[in-house]
Amino acid sequence: MKLASPMEVYHALLAHYGEQHWWPAESPFEMMVGAILTQNTNWNNVEKALDNLREANVLEADVLATCNRETLETWIRPAGFFRQKTERLFKLCMFYHEREGIKGMKRWPMKTLRHFLLDVHGIGPETADSILLYAIEKPIFVVDSYTKRIFHRLGILPERIQKYDDVQHFFHQRTANALSLYQQFHALIVIHAKDHCRKKPQCDACPLLHCCQSGCAIQQG
DNA sequence: ACCCAGGGTCATA
DNA sequence: TATGACCATGGG
Secondary structure, eight states: OOOOSHHHHHHHHHHHHOOOOOOOOSSHHHHHHHHHHTTTSOHHHHHHHHHHHHHTTOOSHHHHTTSOHHHHHHHHGGGSOHHHHHHHHHHHHHHHHHTTHHHHHHTSOHHHHHHHHHTSTTOOHHHHHHHHHHTSOOOOOOOOHHHHHHHHHTTSSOTTOOSHHHHHHHHHHHSOOOHHHHHHHHHHHHHHIIIIITTOTTOTTOTTGGGTTTSOHHHHO
16 A cells, blocks of 8 residues: 555554654753754764763753853763754754743743744744754654655655745645644654664665665655 | 755745 | 755764
């Protein structure tokens, strides 16, 4: 049988990997820090940076904001792009304070808060939506490079649809507007990419069938 | 030695 | 609007 819709892919992934409890973070603020650090960066490297921050006891917005710039650069160096990301973390702290923390942010409608997030220098659409979905707990579909590659390759997402907001709209129109669904969907896509596509690119037991059956969507790009 | 990783910004045409 | 350069480290 051929996978022909986003929800069929979702159920195939869910059946194969089981329920996911994401994002890997101990607090909403740590989640936001991780969202910045993982930009175009392997999560393995992000964990090293997060470990340094945890050990230094600076994984709180008001504490992190007072850190010395050079010291912070040293802590997050393993995550790469450390100068940009240090600057972005300071901006994140400012935003967090000005919006009065998670509770303050939750008072706004999702669309409004999304604009606020996008106004922060260094927070783009994927980072903003990840934060909305996992830290603010708003139902929104996160688009990443895996999503586009896999769904284009499966023939579900038309090739003409490339822009972030267009891809997101495509999924919003074809899925239930549910927090848990979107949280798990994104997690499952990432886990499938890491655990399956990267390690077993030619595997004929790919849970997404056409994704990996004749060359992995991830590796072929 | 190469390629990639859970993006985003900026300059240029 | 749409490409390309740049950011930087660590694992496969």
